[in-house]
Amino acid sequence: MSEWAVEVKNLRKSFDSNLVLDDVSLRVHFGEVVAIIGASGSGKSTFLRCLNGIEDIQGGEILIDGVNIHAPSVNLNKVRQSIGMIFQSFNLFPHMNVINNLVLAPVKVKKMSQKEAEEISLKFLNKVGLGEKAQASPSQLSGGQKQRVAIARALAMSPKVMMFDEPTSALDPETVKDVLDVMKELAIEGMTMVVVTHEMGFAREVADRVVFIDNGKIVEIGTPQEIFYSPRNERTRMFLSKVINI
Amino acid sequence: MTFDFSALFRAIPSLFWGATVTVRVTGLSIALGMVIGIIAGLARVWPNMALRGISSAYIELIRGTPLLVQIFIVYFGLPALGLNLDPFIAGVIAMGINSGAYIGEIVRGGIESVAKGQMEAARSLGLTYVQAMRHIILPQATNRILPAMGNEFIALLKDSSLVSTIAIAELTRTGQIIITRTFKSFEIWIGVAMFYFIMTYAISRIVKFSEKRLRYSE
Ligand SMILES: Nc1ncnc2c1ncn2[C@@H]1O[C@H](COP(=O)(O)OP(=O)(O)OP(=O)(O)O)[C@@H](O)[C@H]1O
Numbered sequence: 261m262s263e264w265a266v267e268v269k270n271l272r273k274s275f276d277s278n279l280v281l282d283d284v285s286l287r288v289h290f291g292e293v294v295a296i297i298g299a300s301g302s303g304k305s306t307f308l309r310c311l312n313g314i315e316d317i318q319g320g321e322i323l324i325d326g327v328n329i330h331a332p333s334v335n336l337n338k339v340r341q342s343i344g345m346i347f348q349s350f351n352l353f354p355h356m357n358v359i360n361n362l363v364l365a366p367v368k369v370k371k372m373s374q375k376e377a378e379e380i381s382l383k384f385l386n387k388v389g390l391g392e393k394a395q396a397s398p399s400q401l402s403g404g405q406k407q408r409v410a411i412a413r414a415l416a417m418s419p420k421v422m423m424f425d426e427p428t429s430a431l432d433p434e435t436v437k438d439v440l441d442v443m444k445e446l447a448i449e450g451m452t453m454v455v456v457t458h459e460m461g462f463a464r465e466v467a468d469r470v471v472f473i474d475n476g477k478i479v480e481i482g483t484p485q486e487i488f489y490s491p492r493n494e495r496t497r498m499f500l501s502k503v504i505n506i
Numbered sequence: 507m508t509f510d511f512s513a514l515f516r517a518i519p520s521l522f523w524g525a526t527v528t529v530r531v532t533g534l535s536i537a538l539g540m541v542i543g544i545i546a547g548l549a550r551v552w553p554n555m556a557l558r559g560i561s562s563a564y565i566e567l568i569r570g571t572p573l574l575v576q577i578f579i580v581y582f583g584l585p586a587l588g589l590n591l592d593p594f595i596a597g598v599i600a601m602g603i604n605s606g607a608y609i610g611e612i613v614r615g616g617i618e619s620v621a622k623g624q625m626e627a628a629r630s631l632g633l634t635y636v637q638a639m640r641h642i643i644l645p646q647a648t649n650r651i652l653p654a655m656g657n658e659f660i661a662l663l664k665d666s667s668l669v670s671t672i673a674i675a676e677l678t679r680t681g682q683i684i685i686t687r688t689f690k691s692f693e694i695w696i697g698v699a700m701f702y703f704i705m706t707y708a709i710s711r712i713v714k715f716s717e718k719r720l721r722y723s724e
C-alpha cells in the first residue's frame with residue numbers, strides 16, 4: 261500500500277479549447293472521506309471521471325494507490341477494478357436482475373466462481389439492506405434502492421476507493437436518507453471516499469476534508485469546520501451563502 | 507373479364523415450390539446479412555477510425571445503389587474476373603451483402619440507443635470494452651432492434667423477387683413461367699401475391715412473438 265489512496269498532481273483537462281480543470285492537485289489518505297463541493301459546471305463530475313480514466317487528461321498525473329493510471333505499462337481496466345464509481349443516474353443494468361448486476365464484474369473481471377461471487381454479492385446486498393431484493397428487476401426498485409444496489413455492486417469488487425458523483429441528487433427526498441446512511445456506515449468502516457455532493461449536511465458531518473472547486477480550480481481545501489464556519493476565500497463564502505440559505 | 511379460379515388452383519403446387527426457393531434464398535441471405543451486418547454495425551461504433559471508415563463506406567455504397575444492379579454486378583460481373591457463380595449462390599451473395607448494410611445500420615442504431623451511462627458503468631467496474639459490449643450493450647441493443655430487424659427481413663423477402671432476373675426459379679419467376687404457358691396473368695399474379703403475403707405475415711408474427719419473449723421493463 262502506498263502512502264496515498266489518491267494523488268492528483270497538476271491535472272489539466274479540456275474539452276476542445278474549453279479548459280475545464282486547471283492545475284488541480286489533491287491527495288487523499290487511505291480511510292479519508294473527501295467531499296467536493298462547487299457550483300454547477302465548475303468541473304466536479306469531470307474531476308471524478310478523470311480519476312478513473314473515463315475521461316482522458318491533457319496534463320498532470322493521477323495516481324491511485326501509487327499507480328500512475330496513464331503510465332504505458334498500466335492496464336486501466338485493472339486500475340478501475342479498485343475504484344468504485346457511483347453515478348447520479350445509478351446506471352444499473354436493466355436487463356439483469358439485482359443479484360446478477362452484482363455478480364457480473366467479480367465473475368467476468370476477477371474470474372471469481374459464480375458461487376463465490378453470489379455469496380459475496382448477497383453479503384453486500386444485505387449490507388445495504390436489500391438482501392430480499394436479490395431476484396428483483398432494477399425497474400421494480402425505488403431510486404434510493406437502485407442507488408444502494410449500485411453501491412453494493414461497486415463494493416462487490418472490493419475497491420480501495422469509492423467515488424460518488426452526486427449520489428442523491430436524482431432521488432426523492434424520502435429515499436435520500438437511506439443512501440446517505442449507507443455512505444456514512446462505509447465512512448465509519450474506514451472506506452476511502454471521494455464524494456461530489458450538494459448535501460452540505462453530509463459533507464459537514466461525514467467528510468474529513470472539504471474541497472471547494474470553482475471554475476475548474478480548487479479554491480479552498482479544509483476541514484468541514486474551516487470551510488463551513490470560517491472560509492478564507494471570498495468565492496467560498498459566496499457559494500456557501502447561496503447553497504445554505506436555500 | 508372473369509377470374510379463372512381453377513387456373514389459380516392448378517398453379518398452387520408450382521407456386522408453392524417457387525415459394526420454398528424464395529424462403530431458401532431469403533433465409534441464406536439473411537444469415538449472411540446478419541454476419542456482415544453485426545460486424546459492420548460494431549465496426550461503425552468501434553473506437554478505431556479505420557474500422558469506422560471502412561464500415562461506413564460499405565454501408566453508404568450499398569444503400570446508395572439499387573439491389574438489382576448489385577445482383578447483376580455479382581452475377582454478370584464476377585465471371586468477368588474468372589469467378590463463375592451458380593445463379594442461386596450469386597443471388598444469396600448479392601442479397602446478403604445488401605442486407606448486411608441495412609442490418610449494420612440497424613445494429614449501430616441499437617448500440618447507440620443504449621444509454622451512455624451503461625458503457626461507463628460497465629467500464630468503471632473493470633470490464634473491457636469487448637466485455638461491456640457483449641454483456642451490457644448488445645443484449646440491450648438486441649431488444650431494441652428486433653422490430654427494425656423484422657422489417658428488414660420482410661423487405662428482403664419481398665426484394666428477393668429481383669433474383670428472378672438471374673433465372674432463379676423462385677416465386678416470382680415461377681409465376682412468370684406459369685403465365686407464359688397459361689396466359690392467366692391476373693390469376694397467377696394474385697396467387698404469387700398471396701404467397702408473398704403469407705410469408706411476410708408469418709415473419710411479422712414470429713418477430714412480434716420473440717419481442718414479447720425478450721422484453722424486460724426498463
Ligand atoms: N463531454 C463533454 N464535452 C464537452 N464539454 C463538457 C463535457 N462534459 C462536461 N463539459 C463541460 O465541462 C464543464 C464542467 O462540467 P462538469 O459536468 O464537470 O461540472 P459539474 O461541476 O459536475 O456540474 P454539475 O454540478 O452541474 O454536475 C462544463 O462547462 C461542461 O459544459
Ligand SMILES: [Mg+2]
Pocket residue numbers: 304305306425426
Ligand atoms: Mg456533475
